[in-house]
Amino acid sequence: MITSDLLSWFYAHRRDLPWRTSRTPYSTWISEAMLQQTRVTTVLDYYPRFLERFPDPKALAGAQEDLVLKTWEGLGYYSRARNLIKGAKYVCENFGGELPSEPDLLLQIPGIGPYMSGAIASLAFDKPVPAVDGNCIRIYCRLDALPLVPSEGSTYKEIHSRVLKDIPEDAPGDFNEALMDLGATVCTPKSPKCEACPLSDSCSAFLLGKQEDFPAKKQKKESPVEEHTILKIYLGDKILVRKRPSTGLLAGLYELIDLPGTMTNKQVKNWLLENFPSLAEVKDEPDIRPMGKSRHIFSHLRWEMLGYEIHLPVSGRKNQKDLSACACRLGEPVPPDEYDKLAFASALRAYR
Ligand code: SF4
Structure with a gap:
């Protein structure tokens, strides 16, 4: 079990990020939406400004789309901002303006997929559910030397069930955040810093000296x-x-x-x-x-x-x-x- 090694490392090395200081379900949702395919350093500026303008689902649901898009300007992937408005309206109409705590209910909200529902449920509601993203898949594929292709649906299921076995009931949010931090700072896609990794003793890819062989690369289809x-x-x-x-x-x-x-x-x-x-x-x-x-x-x-x-x-x-x-x-x-x-x-x- 990697749980205690990972958590001890996290408590000593966790990144100091604004969305971690005063967390609400709504602020977790906003930060996770902003962080999708966007660098942390870019999000740092946008996150407080967005929350100041649209402090809760009701404010976002009632906002002019133009103003939301303007606030989002420069973050890219504008469908995320439009989905946030749609999602906020859904939350107001169906959940009385408060995000629900159950992953299944979170999944009903437009723009919230399996990763984000797991992230919100675990980080904001302490539910022991995995938040499986690319970082998490990479780390687990390396730990167990699993030659899985990240984009395949079966990979998500396999990694989800592995994380489920490791995630602690008493600190599920910390565990998921620890995986996020490890993937972002240590177990990076290229040149992972295994010498600084708290999991190197249990990492099969490291022991084999084949860290970068995992996860497997998608086979390119042969051209005609x-x-x-x-x-x-x-x-x-x-x-x-x-x-x-x-x-x-x-x-x-x-x-x-x-x-x-x-x-x-x-x-x-x-x-x-x-x-x-x-x-x-x-x-x-x-x-x-x-x-x-x-x-x-x-x-x-x-x-x-x-x-x-x-x-x-x-x-x-x-x-x-x-x-x-x-x-x-x-x-x-x-x-x-x-x-x-x-x-x-x-x-x-x-x-x-
Ligand atoms: S030992 Fe290296 S490859 Fe294995 S989990 Fe740690 S950083 Fe990743």
């Missing part, structure tokens, strides 16, 4: 893969390019001839004969030189490319005219100096 064959086709010294559509991936940028799938040399030759039929009438073969593989990773997609440089045999005026006509159906043959100035899709850098 697209295969492309990229053809850099020379017609004399001109290179065949085309402009991508004005919307969608790589919109409006220039590219080479881009065909779906990865094609063999023979398949490329067949494609050339199909698209440049006059090639069948000349004795010289197209010169097809492999340019190798390349990969480009977009945020949502991966391209695996295989490139070929192709020199079409230009012999005789008729053949040249025929090839140009076919080329123009596929794109635009441009001279080298113009080619160098085009805004090219960086995905094709390897074949540029």
